[in-house]
Amino acid sequence: MNTTPNSNRTHIAIFGRRNAGKSSIINAIANQDVAIVSDTAGTTTDPVKKAIEINGIGACAIVDTAGFDDEGELGVLRIHKTRKIMESTDIALLVFDASFINNDYLLELKWKNELFGLEIPVIAVLNKIDLNDNYKNIEQNIKEMFDLEVISISANNRFNIDNLIEAIKLSIPKTEEISITGHIIKEDDIVMLVMPQDIQAPKGRLILPQVQTIRDILDNKAVIIASTFDKFEKAIRALSKPPKVIITDSQVFKEVEKLKPEESLLTSFSVLFARYKGNEEVYKRGADFIDNLTKESKLLIAESCTHVPLEGDIGRVKIPNLLKKKFGFDFDIDYAVGNDFPDDLSKYDLVIHCGGCMGTRKHILNRIRICEEQNVPITNYGMTIAKINGVKYI
Known part of the structure; x- marks a missing residue:
């Protein structure tokens, strides 16, 4: 369970008012205490993600969020973080509190419409029915107002949790x-991997894009040959015939292109992830826009994960240096990490995104959607490096 990356998990997020029992529902679904439960409204202040396994679904990430009726200056910030969770949500549970007699569901309706706008399936959950003998009336009101089937539960007593889990399965x-790699290789093809010696990679381990690419090539029944760049020429000479495809670390794209056999096709891990996690055609148009940049252009370099940048970081050092070398001046660049992707992109001329290995496909596609809605070109690291260096790839 713990070895499955969050980017490959089904993301189930729970939305509702403070003290509606969202954390208790997580504990009931997981059948263990994974979220802090309290009678005090607003106990959950920031989104909390927990990796769990659900029988029939597999690896999931279940996300507890702050109440969307939070108040005050901090409440506004918490609601903003809750709203950001929508970008990576696959299934939403919209929680109602049966113990709170409230005929005004306009706030819940607003959030339901936002979730529907992002094409996220919504399950209405009426919790705490053990505290209200007349919960059926509330259930009927929710059905009529929201046009959703309602799963009525008691999270504390684990009543009807199996039906809720079944509804989640049906909503995936x-x-x-x-x-x-399936679009560029077939069975028995020889695939050469030029592996990065990345300063961000933990000692003794490969970084996630390489691991996932290796697994995918094996699933396509092709043959893998791997080396670091300093052993690339030696590895090529050791083969009886050139590899069908060479997949390289983007940071040595240009150097590999110069040394590769003419008949071998060339791409990079980041370019492959442009298709796997994002939208390759949109990214290509974004890369082409690099030629239109001027000294007045403002850029956003965005990452889907958070890490402490080290010397030689690709996003903060190498790409800015490549741009400076190409144009002869420094650009005005902002950086966004994790969920801190701006809602308003109007001040930017171009967004350059990481490969997105730590984000879900839905998360990355939502960022692309935001850029397209605001007419801001977006591309990714690998395509940026290829464009600046004039590398031809598949």
Whole structure:
């Protein structure tokens, strides 16, 4: 369970008012105490993500959020963080409190409409029915107002939790399984991997895009040869015939292109992830826009994860340096990490995003959607490096 990355998990987020029992529902679904429960409204102040396994679904990430009726200056910030969770949500549980007699569901309706606007399936959950003998009336009101089926539960007593889990299973979006390399390789092809010696990679381990690409190539029944760049030429000479495809670390794209056999196709891990996690055509248009940049252009470099940048960081050091070398001046660049992707992109001329290995496909596609709605070009690291260096790739 713990070895499955969050980017490959089904994300189930729970939304509702303070003290509606959202944390108790998480504990009931997980059948263990994974979220802090308190009678004090507003106990959950920031989104909390927990990796769990649900029988029939598999690896999931269940997200507890702050109440969307939070108040005050801090409340506004918490609601903003709750809203950001929508970007990576696959299924939403919209929680109602049966113990709180409230016929005004306009706030819940607003959030339901926002979730629907992002094409997120919504399950209405009426909690705490053990505290109200007349909960059926509330259930009927919710059905009529929201046009949703309602799962009525008592999280504290674990009543009807099995039906809620079944509803979650039935609501999982049917998405096309995308192969990282299946569009460029076939069975028995030889694939050469030029692996990064990345300063961000933990000692003794490969970083996630390489691990996932290796697994995908094996699933496509191709043959893998791997080396670091300093052993690339030696590895090529050791083969009886050139590899069908060479997949390289983007940071040595240009150097590998110069040394590769003419008949071998070339791409990079980041370019492959442009298709696997994002929208390759949108990214290509964004990369082409680099030629239109001027000294007055303002850029946003965004990452889907958070890490402490080290010397030689690709986003903060290498790409800015490549841009400076190409244009002869420094650009005005802002940086966004994790969930801190701006809602308003109007001041930016171009967004350059990481490969997105630590974000879900839905998360990255939502960021692309935001850029397209605001007419701001977006591309990713690998395509940026290829464009600046004039590298031809598949």
